[in-house]
Amino acid sequence: MITASQFLTPARELGFNFYTGTPCSYLKPFINYVIDTDGFEFIDSVNEGDAVAIAAGATVGGKRAVVMFQNSGLGNAVNPLTSLTYTFNIPVMVITTLRGEPGGPADEPQHELMGQITIAMIETMRLKWAYFPQTDSEVAPALKLADEYMKQTNQPFVFVMRKDDIADYKLQKKPAPSKKDISITHTDHFNLDYKARTTRTPVLEALQKEMGLDAAVIATTGKTGREFYEVGDQKNQFYMVGSMGCALAFGIGLALVRPKLKVVVIDGDGALLMRTGSMATAGAYKPKNLVHILIDNEAHDSTGGQGTVTGSVSFGAIAAGFGYESIYSTDELTVFTELLKKLKSNNETTFVHLKTQKGSPEKLGRPKVTPAEVSVRFTEFVQA
Ligand SMILES: Cc1ncc(C[n+]2csc(CCOP(=O)(O)OP(=O)(O)O)c2C)c(N)n1
Secondary structure, three states, X not given: OEOXXXXXXXXXHOOEEEEEEOOOHHHHHHHHHHHHOOOOEEEEOOOHHHHHHHHHHHHHOOOEEEEEEOHHHHHHHHHHHHHHHOOOOOOOEEEEEOOOOOOOOOOXXXXXXXXXXXXXXXXXXXXXXXXXXXXXXXXXXXXXXXXXXXXXXXXXXXXXXXXXXXXXXXXXXXXXXXXXXXXXXXXXXXXXXXXXXXXXXXXXXXXXXXHOOOEEEEEOOOHHHHHHHHHOOOOOEEEOOOOOOOHHHHHHHHHHHOOOOEEEEEEEHHHHHHOOOHHHHHHHHOOOOEEEEEEEOOEEHHHOOEEOOHHHOOHHHHHHHHOOOEEEEEOOHHHHHHHHHHHHHOOOOEEEEEEOOOOOOOOOOOOOOOHHHHHHHHHHHHHO
């Protein structure tokens, strides 16, 4: 057993000062210490996949980030670990606990199977891993191994934490008081018939024209990224080819660590429904430089146009409920284009719900620039 500080202090010396994750009782002293101690930033993520994406955004923004979670949530993290950090070469450190360790201490039935397959899952994902250090003398070599591997490969490194690896540490800081009597007054402004709405490409053209190189722009999975590339490839554009639903969490991580950089996330309705919870993180931490634009064509356009359920959803009201500061809704391209001027210089956590119809240009291509190349030049852009 070591104290949280015995690991976290030398880790901070190596630059690991950005932490995000979802708690586990095994992690309790570790997370508590991070929350309490100056020099660490902790972002509470609503699920383990979001945590990976937030950490990835922070890493691209120049931080060394650590994701912490219970192995029950490893499944929630598989998609961003296989199609975001792997694909884009983003080296985050992961600490997963090992509830249900085979041959380990008695545990709850719900951890039995996951405990047996955790290591196999990590290895199946081809992630390099080691057990979390249990003695002070093991800390330096463990950190050296992780640090060197991450620097050499630009890939994540996983520590597997067992029961009682960390000595108890009680949280000193009191949580912020909760808001009372929240009342939501949001009205959507959708006037047009579905077929009278714009398609996506004119929206992306307007966005690129207005923002130029003055913002980092993250385009959600599927045809949005492909169309954005066709509109004109630029170094400030991140085409999130996989990790569906993670664009917002990635943008939050980036916006939080680069507060002077305007970060625009272009989301899809299917993607946002998949990980709506990340809107709570945006509303709670309120990065003032974050503009979250939902292009809502009420369909999974990229995979054949099957309808989503957004016809009955007021995302504006949801954004207000989650605590976004500035909320707009429209189905008119001219209104959106006008709004872009304001968004360029506003300083509030902003959500825009833009209704469109589905449909893409015929013979839509795919980015010829690889995710690894996108990652390198986008990183250079945001850190410039
Ligand atoms: C986790 C995951 N599930 C499913 C897919 C397949 N997929 C790629 S794009 C897409 C549709 C996305 O819908 P939406 O966000 O509404 O964007 P649109 O296609 O309408 O532009 C789906 C289902 C995927 N890439 N990842």
